[in-house]
Amino acid sequence: MNTFQFINPAKILFGRGQVAKIKDEIPEYGRRILLLYGGGSIKKNGLYDQVTRALSEIPGAHVVELSGVEPNPRLTTVNKGIELIKQNDLDFILAVGGGSVIDCAKAIAVGVHYEGDVWDIVTNKAIPTKAVPIGTVLTISATGSEMNGGSVITNWAENDKRFFVSNHTFPKFSVLDPEITASVPKDQTVYGIVDIMSHVFEQYFHDSSKAPLQERFGESILQTTMEAAPKLIDDLHHFEYREVIMLNGTFALNGILSMGIEADWATHMIEHAVSAVHDIPHGGGLAILFPNWMEFVAAKKPVKVAQLGIRVFGIEAENRKDSDLAAETIRKLREFWSSLGAPSKLSDYGINDSEIDLMAERAMVAETIGNYVPLTKKDVESILRNSI
């Protein structure tokens, strides 16, 4: 393993009825609260009422709302949040939503304490040193943002989607009540499952043979996700399957899988480029891109793809070459995601090859991207072309 530091101080409140507990958690940090949420689905499913009821039980609480955070949260919305906090002298952010709302909250939290343009922080040109404390109530299992310090923000003025990570932006607490996710529609549920599995893949593909526990932990998340996912898609309100997917999503990106290894993240960079140019769902983009990325790297290094197939997809290894096993693994992954209803081609979203160059350009945040097989711009173009 590489030398590493691990810390994750986020407190998880898991299970039915945990939303009410926010009234005990928030006052430790502040009482002037920015309540941040998305398009208003929380008003339909009753969560908004649950949350505001709990907030009303905090003596002396003052709540300012900001709604309308977009699925790919925008820099313009982050700036609105920063302004609101400054104008109203707020000291806590409660993010009620999925990864987008939580990511937006993190960018607001660090932007308040930064003199310049918060985009500097998102693009890692400035390092945050302080943040407004955040709590979250999670409404969709996918990004893992509820238990990490990462945030992805889109700048439409520049067609750019970037991310930053900070130890200052761990949520102080996150409420994970699987019941809240029961009303998430099928397509969003599928995208979440793809996102969760993709997070494991990003941290599974590396060259170290010296991190067996982290590898097995990743396989554990994949195995249990793949057991629960088809049953959940058949019965979207099933509490126990929602529960498994919710915990898995949180643990897929809370840091334990990348202890002491170099994670890859190339596919996420490519997907961010695609959805910065076309506003497609992140999970949909990943479902299309990941098998094609895997095919590309398996041509050079099939060994880890083969191991994934043997350990997670139950492929028989006897007397077979790694390249053969890798090909079967990728076929099985495509079959699995298709069986859930995930898209498999960018053309499903009306994207054709006319913008491959622009998307590849956007993906190249460095000379090469990814670590398992570092990709040049030409490699990225090739993966994108195979994904059309």
Add this chain to the structure above:
Amino acid sequence: MNTFQFINPAKILFGRGQVAKIKDEIPEYGRRILLLYGGGSIKKNGLYDQVTRALSEIPGAHVVELSGVEPNPRLTTVNKGIELIKQNDLDFILAVGGGSVIDCAKAIAVGVHYEGDVWDIVTNKAIPTKAVPIGTVLTISATGSEMNGGSVITNWAENDKRFFVSNHTFPKFSVLDPEITASVPKDQTVYGIVDIMSHVFEQYFHDSSKAPLQERFGESILQTTMEAAPKLIDDLHHFEYREVIMLNGTFALNGILSMGIEADWATHMIEHAVSAVHDIPHGGGLAILFPNWMEFVAAKKPVKVAQLGIRVFGIEAENRKDSDLAAETIRKLREFWSSLGAPSKLSDYGINDSEIDLMAERAMVAETIGNYVPLTKKDVESILRNSI
């Protein structure tokens, strides 16, 4: 799953050379430091020098030493530490050692802020509300105390060994440098491995079928421990195997395996009773007791023992009854621990059946102990008799 709260704010500094970093970590909490350690092995292997050099680089640091913490740390030593902190107005405890030294540090840390006898806290008659901050430098992989809030203390005046858990006693940081553990002798290394596997077992045996991720995580720790352990015992200085065992020991008891389930812990209670009466090594006691506990519960509920055998010990399940699979699992566990050199009978430590009643009495901290199969005093006596 049951509703649960999870938090673990301990910071892990993992890898070679991390001891030097304590000089950056400690000043966040204090500069008047109680340096706590055990029998002096850290003076032989150079760790004491490494630590004191790092401490000497903290401007304004004042260090008071307390050495001689016992392998089963004693209430008398805890009280000495409390006195030293009060007399010298210290504000930080650096525990350099294994689980015993760290556990002792935790009891001192809460005892300083408690007016009565700290034994009240250890026996859960009083709840700690505050603690002196602790940092640790781990010297042996076993108890997991470096990343949790638990502490086990022995009261020889009352032949009693008890434990408490608190959110106030998480170490602020723990240095995990596998190289430090390279000089741990074979028997201690084996006891540590048995302890690590036992911690997984305690959290693996429960009735819930709704915590598949936690179950797979436990199996991951067992699998990778069982892969590395025999190689490590053959080559005690091998860095990579030490590394795997060290990370596994920490994750076996940092809380992730018991999220949302009822852990068992009966075997630990029985072992604590045995080693409160006879001062035997904790890992040695567990190696003897666990297979006998498993045999006892398998007679009533073989299913989980069978699952352990199939998933971790590679036992073929086809056309076989759970009871048969469970018996093979227990045989394989005994074989594995014996192959490492662990003891298998209490009589190996000169314990005969004359004190079964006293030990069973001590183990019964409640009407029944354990959750997978709640044990009466008679059950405990039977397990002890089979262990002689």
